[in-house]
Amino acid sequence: MPRVFITGLGFITSIGNDATRVTQSLRELRHGFELYPPFQDPAIPVKIAAPVRDFAMASTDCEDWTFPAPYVIKREILRGMAPHGVYAWCAMQQAITDAKLSDAEVSNAQTGLYAASGGSPYLMGHMLQRMHTHGVMRCSPLGIVASISGTVQFNLVAHFKIKGSSCGFASACASSSHALGFAYDDLVLGRQKRMFVVGAEDGNVDAILPFAGMRALSLQTDPNLASRPFDTARDGFVGTGGGVVLVLETEDEVTRRGVKPYCEVLGWGQSSDGHNVAISHPEGHGLRAAMENALRSTGTAPEAVDYVNAHATSTPIGDASEARALKAIFTTPAARPAISSTKSLTGHGLSLAGAMESGFCALAIRDGFMPGSAHITKLDPECEGLNIIRSTLPARPAIVLNNVSGFGGANVSLVFKQAS
Amino acid sequence: MPEAAPSHLGSNKPFVIPAKPFAPEDEASLREALKRCSPSTFEAAVQFRKTGNPEHLPAVVIGVIERFVEPDLRTKLKDADDDLRLIEDLGIDSLTMMEIVILVEDLLQMSINNDELRNLRTVGDVKTFIDCKVRGLELPKPTKFLPIEHIAAVMPIQPPFLFLNEASVSSSGANGKYKITGQEFFLQGHFKDNPVMPASIMLEALGQLAVLFLLEGATTGPGKIISPNTIFFTGCEGVRAHRVCRPGDILTLSIKPKRMKMPLATFEGAIRVGQEKAAIAEEITMTFGFAEASSQPVMPADNAAKVNGANGSHSPTPLRAAVNA
Numbered sequence A: 001m002p003r004v005f006i007t008g009l010g011f012i013t014s015i016g017n018d019a020t021r022v023t024q025s026l027r028e029l030r031h032g033f034e035l036y037p038p039f040q041d042p043a044i045p046v047k048i049a050a051p052v053r054d055f056a057m058a059s060t061d062c063e064d065w066t067f068p069a070p071y072v073i074k075r076e077i078l079r080g081m082a083p084h085g086v087y088a089w090c091a092m093q094q095a096i097t098d099a100k101l102s103d104a105e106v107s108n109a110q111t112g113l114y115a116a117s118g119g120s121p122y123l124m125g126h127m128l129q130r131m132h133t134h135g136v137m138r139c140s141p142l143g144i145v146a147s148i149s150g151t152v153q154f155n156l157v158a159h160f161k162i163k164g165s166s167c168g169f170a171s172a173c174a175s176s177s178h179a180l181g182f183a184y185d186d187l188v189l190g191r192q193k194r195m196f197v198v199g200a201e202d203g204n205v206d207a208i209l210p211f212a213g214m215r216a217l218s219l220q221t222d223p224n225l226a227s228r229p230f231d232t233a234r235d236g237f238v239g240t241g242g243g244v245v246l247v248l249e250t251e252d253e254v255t256r257r258g259v260k261p262y263c264e265v266l267g268w269g270q271s272s273d274g275h276n277v278a279i280s281h282p283e284g285h286g287l288r289a290a291m292e293n294a295l296r297s298t299g300t301a302p303e304a305v306d307y308v309n310a311h312a313t314s315t316p317i318g319d320a321s322e323a324r325a326l327k328a329i330f331t332t333p334a335a336r337p338a339i340s341s342t343k344s345l346t347g348h349g350l351s352l353a354g355a356m357e358s359g360f361c362a363l364a365i366r367d368g369f370m371p372g373s374a375h376i377t378k379l380d381p382e383c384e385g386l387n388i389i390r391s392t393l394p395a396r397p398a399i400v401l402n403n404v405s406g407f408g409g410a411n412v413s414l415v416f417k418q419a420s
Numbered sequence B: 001m002p003e004a005a006p007s008h009l010g011s012n013k014p015f016v017i018p019a020k021p022f023a024p025e026d027e028a029s030l031r032e033a034l035k036r037c038s039p040s041t042f043e044a045a046v047q048f049r050k051t052g053n054p055e056h057l058p059a060v061v062i063g064v065i066e067r068f069v070e071p072d073l074r075t076k077l078k079d080a081d082d083d084l085r086l087i088e089d090l091g092i093d094s095l096t097m098m099e100i101v102i103l104v105e106d107l108l109q110m111s112i113n114n115d116e117l118r119n120l121r122t123v124g125d126v127k128t129f130i131d132c133k134v135r136g137l138e139l140p141k142p143t144k145f146l147p148i149e150h151i152a153a154v155m156p157i158q159p160p161f162l163f164l165n166e167a168s169v170s171s172s173g174a175n176g177k178y179k180i181t182g183q184e185f186f187l188q189g190h191f192k193d194n195p196v197m198p199a200s201i202m203l204e205a206l207g208q209l210a211v212l213f214l215l216e217g218a219t220t221g222p223g224k225i226i227s228p229n230t231i232f233f234t235g236c237e238g239v240r241a242h243r244v245c246r247p248g249d250i251l252t253l254s255i256k257p258k259r260m261k262m263p264l265a266t267f268e269g270a271i272r273v274g275q276e277k278a279a280i281a282e283e284i285t286m287t288f289g290f291a292e293a294s295s296q297p298v299m300p301a302d303n304a305a306k307v308n309g310a311n312g313s314h315s316p317t318p319l320r321a322a323v324n325a
Helices: A019-028 A083-098 A121-134 A143-147 A151-159 A172-188 A205-212 A251-257 A285-298 A316-329 A350-367 B024-033 B039-051 B054-068 B094-108 B123-135 B148-154 B199-216
Strands: A004-012 A111-116 A166-168 A194-201 A242-250 A263-272 A307-309 A338-340 A399-406 A410-417 B144-146 B166-170 B173-179 B232-241 B250-261 B264-273 B276-287
Touching: A004 A019, A004 A083, A004 A172, A004 A251, A004 A350, A019 A350, A083 A151, A083 A194, A083 A242, A111 A151, A111 A172, A111 A350, A121 A143, A121 A205, A143 A151, A151 A166, A151 A194, A166 A172, A172 A194, A172 A242, A172 A263, A172 A350, A172 A399, A172 A410, A194 A350, A242 A251, A242 A350, A263 A285, A263 A350, A285 A316, A285 A399, A285 A410, A307 A350, A316 A399, A350 A399, A350 A410, B024 B039, B024 B094, B039 B054, B039 B094, B054 B094, B054 B123, B094 B123, B144 B199, B148 B166, B148 B199, B166 B199, B173 B199, B199 B232, B199 B250, B199 B264, B199 B276, B250 B276
Parallel strands: A111 A166, A111 A194, A307 A338, A307 A399
Antiparallel strands: A004 A242, A004 A263, A194 A242, A263 A410, A399 A410, B144 B166, B166 B173, B173 B250, B232 B276, B250 B264, B264 B276
């Protein structure tokens, strides 16, 4: 079976807009939270978010947007994009440079792109409002393309001239891990030689605040306390946005191009709770099954896992459910991987989460560290027996598991391994 | 006395200044809509909305197009002739065209349907289109793009003496291209070991484009069709050659009618190679006749006197290639 490697990464996130800054934030546990100005209205009970810095995307008019100097995006490209399309576009540039890919290596029948985003509720809302107030024929011709779910791959596939497989994945917070899993499958099946995997989210008012209605957001006002997965006092997640791109390639391509990969993608597993449209199974049955599937299909013993990047979003029910699933997998004294949730630093990126945290795992494996789970003052007793690390360990994990869970009870577990 | 029925209710009636005067809030929304256009565009739009005077339209239309063109291509619009093509020259795709339309609809408070857009290929087409819409005139015939097969099928002139590879014809003129291949028979002798396109042939090419205009673009009365066999050269004025043209050069030809009154049609013409001026003719005049009439051109006495060297036109058996210089 062909082996698959991660050879390039690009990050636009709340904890850094490039791999160097992201690595530093992960190592030093620097979070991306702030009292988010658009939330400081007394009518909004949520105060904290983890916005992307150095991008000004508040306007509905893409020509008002500003982004850091290295990125130049023409109007004709911008007009079909949501804010998260821009984040993904910038991350894509980074990933291509990082993987040292030529234009021909990006654009050919053997190179595809799988992506995930929740669309842009922000631009969708604007467009529909304009349609109702100004008339049906006065909407921006590209309003649909910029706002519906799928916008991120429509744009990247067209603008980077992707010729291979392309598709979007919609399993909410599990989406970009599904994208990565199926990209892996396409490479293993010989359908493609190289896949870009993209996760992105607007992470603005309209993307985050609707979660307040389901009481899923933290109401904390202290940026240092808002996101604290596995802590007894956790009270909901903190929203974030951004764009992350991973480059996956077959071993043949890695060898042919002579590049040094971050790590190997060993395989993946998925499973569904079959339980509730929005609430995790209390015993974590689906996530447990996803991890079992991932370990079985990759021939990995639980004892071999050194680090787990948990999904744990800092919600009371979700974290407890995942803790139970982890305890069901790592049962022997030798199976005691370090566990952390990097959402304690970034907040929850929804469709972005799987790709972003897989990118973090790749950095951890290459650079030899395991990021700590920040902001825990009193560990939830539910986590008893789990090795939840509160500070960064300066050791290189050989095998890493990355979990995500999404609405509908979709669970994905990805396995990464030190490249040998 | 009863008031006359309002005249602006019909869909194709002239733009009428709305009963409600142009209010400060209208100006504010116009300013917002035009915030990325030049100040002169905004001024022209305000003037148009206040007065309804169509003279302000070209500035509005050019200003709106400019706003949607990539900055590095905007210089082309500065000294634009109306032949500047939206897609090929300005990089405007159909989606950008939609954006232009939506803004123009907003500014001029008109609605434009998709079918009307399909025929707009040049800046001139857009200007004419908007002008006709606002004045309530019938829309001009769309620019026709004619491949060589079509040209050869309608022209009285045929290879090896046809000097058009492709052409576009609208009601306001015609544009064409001819590539000097080096295989033209006359280049063997013009000049010895030094092939140069004869200026007379370049003028001939302009004449041929004018013939094509008469056959495909000229507005004639109902039921009146110009017969190919009736068109003959009568004269030209102000011909100047500016550039030596050789094999490999692509001649870009354009003609515009200056006067047309049966049986005479006068055109101005110009040839460019790339951006370089190659030749101009201030006036090229031809006679023409209608198909149902005698194949002989009718020459009323008052006009015949103006024709220089009219013997060619009066020749009982005129040569087809008489359109040459």
